[in-house]
Amino acid sequence: MSFFKVKNLKVKVGNFILDNISFELNKGQILAILGPSGSGKTLLLESIAGFHLPDKGELYLENKDISILPIEKREIGFMFQDYALFPHWNVKENILSSFKFSKGYKKININPEEIIKMLHIEDLLDRYPNNLSGGEKQRVALARSLITNPKMFLFDEPMSALDTRTRENLRDELLSILKKLSLSAIYVTHDHIEAFTLGDLVGIIKEGRLIQIGEKNQIFRKPNSIFVADFIGIENLFSATIKSVKRISPELYCIEAKHKQIVFEIISNEKLSANEEVFLSIRSEDISFLDESDERYNNLKNIITLEVIDIVQVDFFYKIFLSGDVHLKAITLKDSIKKHKINIGKKIKIYIDPEYIHIIKT
Numbered sequence: 001m002s003f004f005k006v007k008n009l010k011v012k013v014g015n016f017i018l019d020n021i022s023f024e025l026n027k028g029q030i031l032a033i034l035g036p037s038g039s040g041k042t043l044l045l046e047s048i049a050g051f052h053l054p055d056k057g058e059l060y061l062e063n064k065d066i067s068i069l070p071i072e073k074r075e076i077g078f079m080f081q082d083y084a085l086f087p088h089w090n091v092k093e094n095i096l097s098s099f100k101f102s103k104g105y106k107k108i109n110i111n112p113e114e115i116i117k118m119l120h121i122e123d124l125l126d127r128y129p130n131n132l133s134g135g136e137k138q139r140v141a142l143a144r145s146l147i148t149n150p151k152m153f154l155f156d157e158p159m160s161a162l163d164t165r166t167r168e169n170l171r172d173e174l175l176s177i178l179k180k181l182s183l184s185a186i187y188v189t190h191d192h193i194e195a196f197t198l199g200d201l202v203g204i205i206k207e208g209r210l211i212q213i214g215e216k217n218q219i220f221r222k223p224n225s226i227f228v229a230d231f232i233g234i235e236n237l238f239s240a241t242i243k244s245v246k247r248i249s250p251e252l253y254c255i256e257a258k259h260k261q262i263v264f265e266i267i268s269n270e271k272l273s274a275n276e277e278v279f280l281s282i283r284s285e286d287i288s289f290l291d292e293s294d295e296r297y298n299n300l301k302n303i304i305t306l307e308v309i310d311i312v313q314v315d316f317f318y319k320i321f322l323s324g325d326v327h328l329k330a331i332t333l334k335d336s337i338k339k340h341k342i343n344i345g346k347k348i349k350i351y352i353d354p355e356y357i358h359i360i361k362t
């Protein structure tokens with residue numbers, strides 16, 4: 001039985017409608033919600049927290065129907081981008097203030113000192129919010145919410161105002177705290193890297209509808225639409241026509257799909273028929289480079305020769321822009337650039353594993 005369940009939720013706020021939202025979370029699981037601006041992410045969290053009552057559908061927390069419970073009775077903690085610390089209270093007073101506003105919550109069984117230590121804010125207790133950095137304010141806000149011992153936690157882009165380094169540090173700490181306390185959480189973000197780092201499950205919302213939700217690996221590997229593929233940062237997306245479909249096991253097919261002059265071999269569980277128009281998605285990290293002399297893959301399909309048209313460094317990686325019958329972007333490391341003598345203008349062989357090409361039906 002799931003720990004938290006949303007069943008056919010419909011909520012109308014002004015002219016905006018969240019509709020047909022259903023998902024389940026197990027205890028300790030984190031769901032990351034991704035979606036463009038204005039797609040209804042905040043309204044979904046606000047509806048779960050109790051700021052808007054459903055027009056249809058139900059919410060269950062530990063099998064209890066909380067759909068129409070007032071906010072303070074739901075035992076759900078939340079933390080939004082706006083830290084909302086009380087400016088005239090010091091850090092300690094701010095943290096303890098949450099006890100005043102959480103009378104409906106269970107007796108505290110998290111030790112406040114432990115939370116303060118976990119969040120490394122022991123030395124800030126006498127300071128006032130005005131004298132804290134953005135990251136420190138978020139730590140205090142998190143401590144203040146955590147010590148009320150909520151059953152579940154909602155985060156609405158809590159890191160978006162922070163610089164990259166602080167955000168990454170806080171994100172890692174947050175993940176370890178949530179896992180340590182076995183807290184279920186829903187985390188809204190624009191950032192697909194953040195979503196895949198934090199989420200056990202990832203959900204994508206568009207125009208008030210949850211268009212895909214699942215285990216993060218499933219979403220990562222098998223986006224169900226061009227919109228999702230694009231939104232989760234898949235850079236290689238192009239059209240193709242199915243040429244042949246051969247069943248190779250009860251659930252798997254070996255499929256040939258043609259894009260311009262290139263025929264890709266794909267292993268997939270999608271049911272398709274010849275002449276169907278589809279999109280192919282390939283993650284840039286799934287493209288391998290081969291040397292001219294490399295004979296290991298000689299009898300395999302999916303070896304293509306393309307021209308390197310640009311090389312761009314991104315953090316520790318290099319993005320290689322490839323052009324020919326298909327335009328692809330590959331991600332690789334400095335070592336591989338050296339090993340394969342990759343430079344602009346060079347024609348290079350690449351290989352893509354048939355299992356790493358994903359077919360998106362149109």
Ligand SMILES: Nc1ncnc2c1ncn2[C@@H]1O[C@H](COP(=O)(O)OP(=O)(O)OP(=O)(O)O)[C@@H](O)[C@H]1O
Pocket residue numbers: 013014015016035036037038039040041042043044
């Ligand atoms: N209280 C409200 N009354 C009326 N309309 C609202 C209200 N709150 C939000 N909306 C509208 O509902 C839509 C969804 O808003 P929401 O804040 O949930 O989007 P979001 O996905 O969180 O966007 P962002 O990423 O920009 O924060 C928007 O068109 C917004 O203008």
